[in-house]
Amino acid sequence: MAFQLPDLPYDYSALEPHIDTETMKIHHDKHHQGYLDKFNKALENHPELFEKSTEEILANLDQIPEDIRPKVRKAGGGYYHHSLFWEMMSPDGGGEAQGEIAEVINQKWGNFENFKQEFTKQAGTLFGSGWTWLVKTPDNNLEIVSTPNQDSPISQKQRPLLGIDVWEHAYYLKYQNRRPDYINAFWNVVNWEQVEKNYHLPN
Numbered sequence: 338m339a340f341q342l343p344d345l346p347y348d349y350s351a352l353e354p355h356i357d358t359e360t361m362k363i364h365h366d367k368h369h370q371g372y373l374d375k376f377n378k379a380l381e382n383h384p385e386l387f388e389k390s391t392e393e394i395l396a397n398l399d400q401i402p403e404d405i406r407p408k409v410r411k412a413g414g415g416y417y418h419h420s421l422f423w424e425m426m427s428p429d430g431g432g433e434a435q436g437e438i439a440e441v442i443n444q445k446w447g448n449f450e451n452f453k454q455e456f457t458k459q460a461g462t463l464f465g466s467g468w469t470w471l472v473k474t475p476d477n478n479l480e481i482v483s484t485p486n487q488d489s490p491i492s493q494k495q496r497p498l499l500g501i502d503v504w505e506h507a508y509y510l511k512y513q514n515r516r517p518d519y520i521n522a523f524w525n526v527v528n529w530e531q532v533e534k535n536y537h538l539p540n
């Protein structure tokens with residue numbers, strides 16, 4: 338069975354004023370849908386891959402037939418990342434991390450503010466289109482990494498805990514070229530409960 342577009346877990350307008358309604362509509366209904374369509378199309382001639390999860394596919398790209406691998410990497414990555422991204426934000430989000438994820442962030446960066454600054458810096462300086470992530474490495478370390486285009490941390494055996502989409506389509510309507518303003522706004526909607534859940538997922 339083909340992969341499906343997940344509904345947003347909240348209304349298009351729920352993240353206002355930080356992320357605007359129009360951006361959410363276009364981002365979910367057009368961009369996410371577009372990645373999904375291309376992903377399903379790429380798998381059409383290899384229907385056995387529909388039995389796998391997106392995560393399994395992206396974690397083992399070397400096992401994907403070469404003729405579709407670049408498409409799967411891009412479209413599958415885009416499909417997977419946006420599915421994660423909606424869940425990583427919430428109208429009840431923002432503030433500082435809580436619970437175990439807060440402890441491991443503090444262990445790694447000293448305090449929450451240092452972590453936030455480092456993540457903000459990486460997202461702000463990523464050249465071109467891509468994502469900045471907080472990931473858990475196979476040896477249970479936390480790292481901040483950036484990936485170009487739709488390349489996935491999961492393809493590097495890194496578990497994505499929190500990610501920000503810094504493709505222009507994620508912020509251009511409201512923030513134009515002011516990526517730093519968008520990144521600052523993003524902190525107000527980060528769903529730390531979800532980040533904690535992601536942290537407890539297997540590597």
Ligand code: MN3
Nearest residue numbers: 368502504507
């Ligand atoms: Mn996007």
